[in-house]
Amino acid sequence: MVDITERKTAERAQKALTRAAIEAIAATSEARDPYTAGHQSRVAALASFIAAALGLDSDTIEGVDLAARIHDVGKIAVPAEILTKATQLSPPEWELIKTHSRVGADIIRGIEFPWPIVTMIEQHHERLDGSGYPDGLRDGEICLGARIIAVADVVEAMASHRPYRPAKGVQAALNEIGSGSGRLYDSAVAEACLRLFREGHHSLDEYA
Numbered sequence: 206m207v208d209i210t211e212r213k214t215a216e217r218a219q220k221a222l223t224r225a226a227i228e229a230i231a232a233t234s235e236a237r238d239p240y241t242a243g244h245q246s247r248v249a250a251l252a253s254f255i256a257a258a259l260g261l262d263s264d265t266i267e268g269v270d271l272a273a274r275i276h277d278v279g280k281i282a283v284p285a286e287i288l289t290k291a292t293q294l295s296p297p298e299w300e301l302i303k304t305h306s307r308v309g310a311d312i313i314r315g316i317e318f319p320w321p322i323v324t325m326i327e328q329h330h331e332r333l334d335g336s337g338y339p340d341g342l343r344d345g346e347i348c349l350g351a352r353i354i355a356v357a358d359v360v361e362a363m364a365s366h367r368p369y370r371p372a373k374g375v376q377a378a379l380n381e382i383g384s385g386s387g388r389l390y391d392s393a394v395a396e397a398c399l400r401l402f403r404e405g406h407h408s409l410d411e412y413a
Contacts, residue, residue, distance in 0.1 A: 220267075223318065227271045230313070234278045238288045240368050241277070244361060249273035251357040251398070254407050258397040259353075268320025269350045275322075276329050276354055279309025291368045306330050307339045325350040329358060332389040352391040356382055356398050359390075375402070 235242045252273040256266040280288060283305060287298050294302065310327035328351035331337035333344045337355075363378035379402055386395035401407040 224271065226316075227274050230275045230278055234275065234281050237281055237285055240289060240366070244365065245274050245277055247365075248276065248354065248357045248361045251360060251401075251407060252353050254401050255353050255357060255394060255397045256350075258401055258406075259393060265320075265350075268318075268322065269325070269353055271318075271320065272322040272325035272329075272350055273354045273357065275309070275313070276326050276358065277305060277309065278312055278326070279305030279307065281312075282308045289368050293369050303330070303338050321348060321350060324348050325354055327351075329354040331355070332385075333391065334388055336389070347391075349391075349394075352394050356390050356394050360398065 231245050235245060249270050253266055253270045256269045261269075280302070283302055287294065287301060290298070306327055306329060310323045313326070314323050325348060327339070328342060328347050331340065331342040331347045331351060332355070333347070335341045335343040359381060360375070360378040363373045363381060364375045366372045379399060382390055382395045382398055386392045
């Protein structure tokens with residue numbers, strides 16, 4: 206018999222420290238952008254539901270949750286006047302916003318996580334057909350966690366108010382996921398997301 210209590214205690218302490226660090230990073234990034242305060246946590250909640258609906262194990266779900274909680278951390282490098290601009294963003298401004306996924310990955314690249322959090326953050330705006338950014342990755346080049354966060358991010362972003370546009374609503378967001386399934390978004394992830402809302406397992410009130 207081997208006593209693994211000490212090892213398990215150390216593992217729990219490490220996970221608690223990792224979560225605390227993630228929450229601190231999330232709070233820092235959201236403090237700069239009051240209009241999207243809560244966006245990352247809502248994306249994390251939906252991403253976790255989707256991951257569970259896909260049958261992923263609890264450890265993998267935790268990794269997706271933590272990555273989603275800081276997926277927009279790179280926006281701290283975007284000027285606040287662009288993040289809170291009340292009119293439509295210009296093409297150069299959009300190009301600057303699009304740097305956030307790479308910047309976010311670079312910010313945490315030196316931190317050792319037991320999950321591919323850097324990759325998920327860097328790839329969460331990639332699309333199956335290669336139309337995403339920052340690298341124009343296609344299909345199998347995009348990790349599963351990033352595919353899950355991508356769908357959750359689109360739903361939350363479209364369903365919520367932004368400074369430059371009113372909320373488009375949950376149904377419009379779900380229509381986007383449905384129409385892009387298999388082309389922009391992973392079909393299994395998209396179907397899991399749609400099923401969650403269709404069967405009432407995820408509350409529409411989250412995005413009211």
